[in-house]
Amino acid sequence: MIEIIKNKKDIEEFFVTLKKRGQVNSGDFSNIVKGIVSDVEENGDEALEKYTKKFDNPDFKIEDIEIKKEQLKKAFDNLDENTKKVLLRAKERIYSYHMHQKRETWMYEDSIGAKLGMKVTPIEKVGVYVPGGKAAYPSSVLMNILPAKVAGCKTINMVTPAPKGIINNLVLAAAYVAEVDHVYQVGGAQAIAALAFGTKSIEKVDKIVGPGNIFVALAKREVYGLVGIDSIAGPSEICVVADETCNPKYVAADLLAQAEHDEIASSTLFITSEAKANEVKKELINYYNIAERKAILDKSLTNCSKIIVVDDIKSAIDYANRVAPEHLELAVNDPEKYVDLINNAGAIFMGHYSAESFGDYMSGPNHVLPTVATARFFSPLGVDDFVKKTSLQMLSKEAALSLVDDVDSFAMLEGLTMHALAARVRKE
Numbered sequence: 001m002i003e004i005i006k007n008k009k010d011i012e013e014f015f016v017t018l019k020k021r022g023q024v025n026s027g028d029f030s031n032i033v034k035g036i037v038s039d040v041e042e043n044g045d046e047a048l049e050k051y052t053k054k055f056d057n058p059d060f061k062i063e064d065i066e067i068k069k070e071q072l073k074k075a076f077d078n079l080d081e082n083t084k085k086v087l088l089r090a091k092e093r094i095y096s097y098h099m100h101q102k103r104e105t106w107m108y109e110d111s112i113g114a115k116l117g118m119k120v121t122p123i124e125k126v127g128v129y130v131p132g133g134k135a136a137y138p139s140s141v142l143m144n145i146l147p148a149k150v151a152g153c154k155t156i157n158m159v160t161p162a163p164k165g166i167i168n169n170l171v172l173a174a175a176y177v178a179e180v181d182h183v184y185q186v187g188g189a190q191a192i193a194a195l196a197f198g199t200k201s202i203e204k205v206d207k208i209v210g211p212g213n214i215f216v217a218l219a220k221r222e223v224y225g226l227v228g229i230d231s232i233a234g235p236s237e238i239c240v241v242a243d244e245t246c247n248p249k250y251v252a253a254d255l256l257a258q259a260e261h262d263e264i265a266s267s268t269l270f271i272t273s274e275a276k277a278n279e280v281k282k283e284l285i286n287y288y289n290i291a292e293r294k295a296i297l298d299k300s301l302t303n304c305s306k307i308i309v310v311d312d313i314k315s316a317i318d319y320a321n322r323v324a325p326e327h328l329e330l331a332v333n334d335p336e337k338y339v340d341l342i343n344n345a346g347a348i349f350m351g352h353y354s355a356e357s358f359g360d361y362m363s364g365p366n367h368v369l370p371t372v373a374t375a376r377f378f379s380p381l382g383v384d385d386f387v388k389k390t391s392l393q394m395l396s397k398e399a400a401l402s403l404v405d406d407v408d409s410f411a412m413l414e415g416l417t418m419h420a421l422a423a424r425v426r427k428e
Contacts, residue, residue: 002281005306014306018237036193037192048199048201069176072172084173097363101150106118116394119390119391125203137171140210143367157195160183160184182203209230230368236261238327241329246332252280252283257357261296267301324370327346369381404427
C-alpha cells in the first residue's frame, strides 16, 4: 500500500525508484524485432500473414486484412444511444481544441527588403497504431486521428491487432467516428514495418504514431529515419500538488485512477498538510477495497507511488518539476497563480474539479503525453506533429547586395570558398 513520507532521504530514494521504472531492458526482444522488420521489408504481405497467424490469429488470411468501412459503420450503429452520444461529443471537443493549434503559412518583409516566412504543409500519409486485446482504448483512436484530421493529412491509416480474429467493437466505432481512411487488422512489429515500408496490402506512410507494447516501441525505433515517429511511450504517471483546501476523496480517487493503468504506473502526492495526507490515505484505502484491479494497484501503489509531506507549495512544485510528470494536478486554492512555476509537465490540471480522467476522454486536449520525465523536452501529441514547417526566403537584388559582404566574410571564416563565391557573384 502507498506510504506517507516526509524525510528528505526517503524522498531522494523515491526519486531513484522513479528513474529506474523508465529503464527498459529490451534484451532479446531487440533481435526479434529486427528480424520481423527485415522480413516484412523483404517479403511484404507474405511476412505479414505469417506473423499475424503466429501471434494473433491462426486463421488469418491476407486478403481479409482490411476492415471495410461498412463494418466500421455497423460497429457504431450497434452501440447504445448513450455510447454513441459520448463518442460523438468526445470527437467534437477534441477536434475543437486542436483547431486552436492549427497554424497557417506566414511571411513578412524586413527592413532590407527580404521576404521571409514559413510554409506549413500537412504530412501527406500517416499511420496510427492502436493496441488491441486487453488494452483496447477507443479514446486513443480519437486522440491520435483527430489532430491529423485537423492538420489536413491526406491519408490516415490505422492498424490494430485482432487476437483470435476479434477487434474491440468500440475501437471500430471510434475509427468510424474519427473518419479514418483505412483500418487494417494487423499488429505488433509487423504492422509498424508494413506502415514504414509498404506492402501490396498496406500503403507506405510518412509518419507513424500511437502507443504499443515493447515490440511496437522497438519497431518504431527501428524504422525511425525512414519514417517519422512520435515519442516512445513509457509507463504512466501522475503528480498531485495539494494544500489544506484539497478534498481527500478527490485526491485519493485521482491517485488510484492512474495507479490502475499498470504495475509500474506511478501516483505521487506532494501535500503541505500531514493531517490531510492521512485523510487521503484513509480514503484511498476505502476506494482500494472496492476496486476491481487490486493486483495491479498493489504493485503500483507499493513500489512506484508515495504520499510526500512538504513544507509549502513552492517545495511541492520544485519536486514536481524534477519528476516532470505526464499528468500534474494542482489541487490547491487559486491554482492559476502557480502555473508559471511549472516547467516540466505533459498536462496541467488546475483546481479541485479538473480530474485527470476528464482529460483522458472529454476535456479536449490530447491525452497522448510525454512519460517518465520526457516532459522536460517533449510535448503532448498535437497538430504540429502532423505538419511540416518549411522556411521561405526571397531576397530582392537590393537585399542580396546588402548581405553579400557579410556572407562572403562569414563563409571565408569557415573556409568554404564556393559559399563565398556564390554570394560574391551577385555583385557582378
